[in-house]
Amino acid sequence: MATTTDQSSDSSDSDKGVLAQWTQGVIGDDEKRSRLYRALFYVACGFFLVTTLFPFYWLLVLALTPNSQILTGDWSLPVIGLEFPHPQGFNPQAFVEVFQQIPFHLYVFNSFVLATITTIIVLLVASLAGYVFGRLEFPGKGPLMLAVLMVSYFPPAAFLIPLFDAFLGNAVVIPFLGIELFQPPRLVNTPGSMILPFSALFMPLAIFILTTFYAQIPDGLEDAARVEGTTRLGALFRVIMPLSAPGVATAAVLTFIAVYNEYFFSSIMALENVPENWSPLVGGILSYQDQYTTDFNLMAAASIVGVIPILILVVVAQERIVSGLTAGGLKE
Amino acid sequence: MSTEQDSDTAARESRRSGPLVTVTRWLENLGETAFAYLLLTPVFVILGAIALYPLLRTFELSMYINVLGTGDPEFVGLQNYVDMFTGERDPDFPGSTTFLPDVSTSSSFPFVHVSGWFRSALIVTLVFTVVSVFFETIIGFGQALILDQEFRGRRLVRVAIIIPWAVPLVIQGMIFYLMFHPSTGFLTEYLANIGILEPTNTLNDPLSALIIVTVADIWKTTAFMALLILAGLQSVDRSLYDVAKVAGASRWQQFKLITLPLVLPAVAIAVLFRTIDAMRVYGLIDIASSCTVVPSLSCMVVETFNTNRGLASAIAFVTAGIIGILAMIVIYRQYKEGF
Numbered sequence: 001m002a003t004t005t006d007q008s009s010d011s012s013d014s015d016k017g018v019l020a021q022w023t024q025g026v027i028g029d030d031e032k033r034s035r036l037y038r039a040l041f042y043v044a045c046g047f048f049l050v051t052t053l054f055p056f057y058w059l060l061v062l063a064l065t066p067n068s069q070i071l072t073g074d075w076s077l078p079v080i081g082l083e084f085p086h087p088q089g090f091n092p093q094a095f096v097e098v099f100q101q102i103p104f105h106l107y108v109f110n111s112f113v114l115a116t117i118t119t120i121i122v123l124l125v126a127s128l129a130g131y132v133f134g135r136l137e138f139p140g141k142g143p144l145m146l147a148v149l150m151v152s153y154f155p156p157a158a159f160l161i162p163l164f165d166a167f168l169g170n171a172v173v174i175p176f177l178g179i180e181l182f183q184p185p186r187l188v189n190t191p192g193s194m195i196l197p198f199s200a201l202f203m204p205l206a207i208f209i210l211t212t213f214y215a216q217i218p219d220g221l222e223d224a225a226r227v228e229g230t231t232r233l234g235a236l237f238r239v240i241m242p243l244s245a246p247g248v249a250t251a252a253v254l255t256f257i258a259v260y261n262e263y264f265f266s267s268i269m270a271l272e273n274v275p276e277n278w279s280p281l282v283g284g285i286l287s288y289q290d291q292y293t294t295d296f297n298l299m300a301a302a303s304i305v306g307v308i309p310i311l312i313l314v315v316v317a318q319e320r321i322v323s324g325l326t327a328g329g330l331k332e
Numbered sequence: 333m334s335t336e337q338d339s340d341t342a343a344r345e346s347r348r349s350g351p352l353v354t355v356t357r358w359l360e361n362l363g364e365t366a367f368a369y370l371l372l373t374p375v376f377v378i379l380g381a382i383a384l385y386p387l388l389r390t391f392e393l394s395m396y397i398n399v400l401g402t403g404d405p406e407f408v409g410l411q412n413y414v415d416m417f418t419g420e421r422d423p424d425f426p427g428s429t430t431f432l433p434d435v436s437t438s439s440s441f442p443f444v445h446v447s448g449w450f451r452s453a454l455i456v457t458l459v460f461t462v463v464s465v466f467f468e469t470i471i472g473f474g475q476a477l478i479l480d481q482e483f484r485g486r487r488l489v490r491v492a493i494i495i496p497w498a499v500p501l502v503i504q505g506m507i508f509y510l511m512f513h514p515s516t517g518f519l520t521e522y523l524a525n526i527g528i529l530e531p532t533n534t535l536n537d538p539l540s541a542l543i544i545v546t547v548a549d550i551w552k553t554t555a556f557m558a559l560l561i562l563a564g565l566q567s568v569d570r571s572l573y574d575v576a577k578v579a580g581a582s583r584w585q586q587f588k589l590i591t592l593p594l595v596l597p598a599v600a601i602a603v604l605f606r607t608i609d610a611m612r613v614y615g616l617i618d619i620a621s622s623c624t625v626v627p628s629l630s631c632m633v634v635e636t637f638n639t640n641r642g643l644a645s646a647i648a649f650v651t652a653g654i655i656g657i658l659a660m661i662v663i664y665r666q667y668k669e670g671f
Contacts, residue, residue, distance in 0.1 A: 037583075041478065048475055049492050055507045055551060056495070062510065070510070085518050125378065128371040138365040144372065151383045152605070153655040155612050155630040157637055158648035161393070162386035175388035200382035203375065205605050209560070212597045216567055231360055232367065250563040253494075254556065261500035264615065282500045296510065303503040310498035311491065318490045 058085055062300035066091045070296045094301040098288075104302055106275035107284030112309060114191055114266075114280060115259040118198045122206045122255050123248065125199075130210025131236045135222070145211075152204040156264050159197065164268055167193045189277040193269040198259045206251045213247025214240050249320035257310055281306045394645035405642065412646035416450050450647075453627040454654070460542065460628065461610040461658075464549045469603055471550070472557025479558065480565040497555035505619025508548040509535065541621035548620055549613070557602050564598025565591065600666040607662060611655045629654070 062070060064087035098104050132138075133145055166172055169186035173179065187193040217240050225235040241248055263282035270277040273287060285306065288298040362370065394412055396405035475493050479486070499507070512520050512534050523529040530537035535544065568591060576586045614630035617623055623631035629651040636644040 041481070041483070044474065045478055045489055048478065049489060051551070052492050052496050052555075055499075055511075058507060058511060059503070071513075125374045129375045132368045132371045136364055136368045138368040141368075144376075148375065148379065149604075149659065150652075150656065151379055152608050153652040153659065154387060155614070155633050155648050155651055157630070157633045158390045158645065158652070159383065159386040161637075161641070162389035163382065165389075166385075172385070173389070175385075175392045196378075196382050200378050203379065207375065208601050208605070209563075212601050213563070213567065216597075231356055233359070244567075246563040246566040250559055253559065254497075257498050261498075263500070263502065282502050285500065285502060296506070299503070299506060303500065303506075306500070307495070307498050311495060314491055314494050314498065315487070318487070318494065 056304075059300045059304060061085045061087050063094050063297055063304055064091055065089060065297060067295050067297040091297065094297045095305065098298055098302045098305060101298065102284060102287050103275055104284050104305065107279060107281050108306060108309065110191075110275055110278050111260045111281035111306075114194055114198070114262075114278070115256045117191065118195050118202065118259045119252055119256045121195070121199045122202055123252055126203055126206035126210050126251065127214075127236065127241060127248075129207045130214045131240065133207065134211040134213075134215035135217075135219075135240075148204050148207055151200065156201065159201070160265070160268060163197055164188075167269060188269055189271055191278050194262075194266050194278065194280075197265050197269075198262060202255045202258055206255055209247055209251040209254075210244070213244040217243050245320050249317050253314065253317045256313065260310060390645045391649060393642055394649055396642045397640075408642075412643050413650065416643065416646055416650065449627060449632060453629050453632050456542065456626060457611055457613065457628045457630075460546055460549075460613060460626075461607060464546050464553070464610050465603060465606050467550050468554045468557045468606060469599070472554045472602070473561055473599070475554065475558035476561035476565055479562045493558055494555050496552045497559070499552060501615045502619060504548055504552050505616050508544055508551075509620045512540075512544050535621045536625055538625055541625045545613075545617055545620055545626055548616060549610070553606065553609075557606065560598055560602040561595060564595040567598075568594045596666075600662070604659060604662050604666075607658055608655055611658065612651070 066089050069088040129148070133141065166184050167187040169184060171180040171183050174181060187196075221239055221243065222235050225239045226232070230238060260280075261282060263280065263286075266278070266280045266283060267273070270279040270283065273279045273283045275284070285299050285302045288295040288302065359367070359370075393405075395407060395409055397408050397412070479490050479493060496504075511518070512529070514520070514532065514534065520529055520534050524534075529540040529543065534540045572590050572594075573586055576590055581589065612630045613628050614623075614634055617626045617628055617631055618634075623635050629647065633644050633648045633651065636647070
């Protein structure tokens with residue numbers, strides 16, 4: 001945009017059209033071209049900011065509008081008559097009521113604990129697998145990777161009933177033979193009944209991310225560490241993992257957020273939707289809804305509260321993700 | 333750094349005996365293949381117990397007719413699979429009397445020209461997957477390129493772009509449900525005026541509901557794509573760009589010859605997992621619209637789970653089979669281009 005004004009000041013060859021001149025100027029002049037890039041860049045930035053953040057604004061509008069007004073809502077602005085959502089009335093008490101109706105903080109705590117433990121398990125186990133798949137050559141590598149991937153082909157419902165049976169403490173049965181093997185401990189209503197399935201279900205993605213990133217670290221760096229006397233596992237955790245920081249942080253963030261927001265398994269494994277049974281965040285949010293009424297404003301306010309821990313996590317983790325390997329650690 | 337390393341070696345030197353050292357030495361002396369299998373043990377123990385075991389039980393279940401409240405399950409072999417393809421079990425699906433995918437009764441659903449739940453669900457799921465993954469890849473790549481730059485306020489933009497991924501499914505569904513709900517929606521009118529959505533009963537119209545669900549999915553999961561592709565971009569060695577600049581490569585050439593090939597593995601993983609995930613869409617549909625309006629394959633699994641468990645299991649396995657075929661196509665194409 002600054003480019004246009006700039007161009008008009010030095011319009012020496014006036015026989016060309018303004019647009020042609022401008023294009024000529026942009027193509028020919030590095031300075032102007034980079035300014036055009038920058039302008040386009042900010043336009044794209046602005047566009048993405050609006051489209052990603054608008055639904056959050058809508059959530060805030062819902063939280064601040066008293067519930068009785070939400071379903072009768074008339075969003076036209078008083079001055080210009082445009083339909084643009086804005087809070088009907090101002091009811092910040094919704095954010096207090098969220099905690100008064102149910103112990104919402106306990107639900108958030110449950111989700112946080114479940115997500116943290118699952119992420120640690122997944123990262124540790126997937127790191128070993130990622131190292132093996134990404135850096136070692138051995139017979140059966142392809143089929144084994146495919147076997148890992150195949151776990152994610154199935155709708156989660158396909159795992160649910162047998163796992164639920166086992167977690168209730170019923171005997172584990174050999175499929176098709178009907179022979180009872182052993183009695184597992186009763187895990188329902190405990191974190192174990194959620195962490196175990198989450199670890200298995202979110203494992204394939206983490207393994208594939210880490211495999212991709214570990215494979216990109218040059219062999220020379222690992223060899224150098226080995227020459228200095230580090231063991232193979234030592235090289236994994238001290239050289240390869242730190243150098244793959246963007247990949248590791250991405251796998252961690254994706255796993256953490258997915259578990260934090262999970263409800264399909266949790267709703268079954270927590271026999272009642274109460275925090276004592278490890279019902280997670282989404283269970284809490286759904287408590288504002290019963291057969292007869294839905295408190296949309298409280299659900300919206302609760303979601304905003306629930307997103308805050310993730311917001312903090314993303315702010316912290318993005319520094320890792322884009323810490324970048326700018327130091328040139330990747331050169332052979 | 334070197335002093336740290338020195339003290340480290342010294343520390344290791346000082347405890348050259350004991351069980352830990354024995355184990356470490358044994359590990360070090362293992363051949364590559366044995367070492368690889370050993371490190372994979374935890375993964376396959378977890379996947380075996382928590383994934384493979386239930387899947388085998390579910391597969392067993394799919395060979396029984398197990399309708400709730402009809403006594404003992406009856407072994408029927410592959411009958412459930414046959415019934416599903418022939419449409420024999422259609423009356424078991426909720427809303428099957430009101431759901432009208434046939435073009436002769438509903439002109440608003442151009443994709444589906446057949447009656448029958450399974451075929452409708454397959455087509456709906458494929459359309460949803462192709463459209464959402466396509467847009468998510470394009471937009472996600474664009475966002476990742478922006479996030480990769482150094483500029484003022486980049487922290488804010490980064491968080492803003494990633495944060496939709498942090499919204500739970502229930503809330504994502506609610507946001508879009510209320511945005512297009514006949515009495516609260518403020519967007520329906522505009523979009524109906526330009527002919528994109530049905531003006532009334534928007535969320536119960538198959539095509540409108542499918543569009544809304546797809547947009548909702550793109551809004552949220554583009555962040556997933558952007559995050560993965562960004563991680564790929566961050567791993568590109570910056571010095572390559574300096575070399576390219578010296579050689580006189582334009583920005584486009586730098587992108588095509590350096591960025592694209594190096595970031596492709598990350599893009600492939602993102603596309604693969606997004607395709608798998610989109611093929612299993614259920615929760616979003618259930619909350620923002622309804623499984624009887626936009627039937628997906630996973631919808632059919634969940635909706636029949638409490639009434640006819642054998643059939644539900646059969647659908648789950650067929651879904652997995654279809655996803656497997658799609659995944660093989662993605663993997664094969666990637667393999668040909670050089671993984």
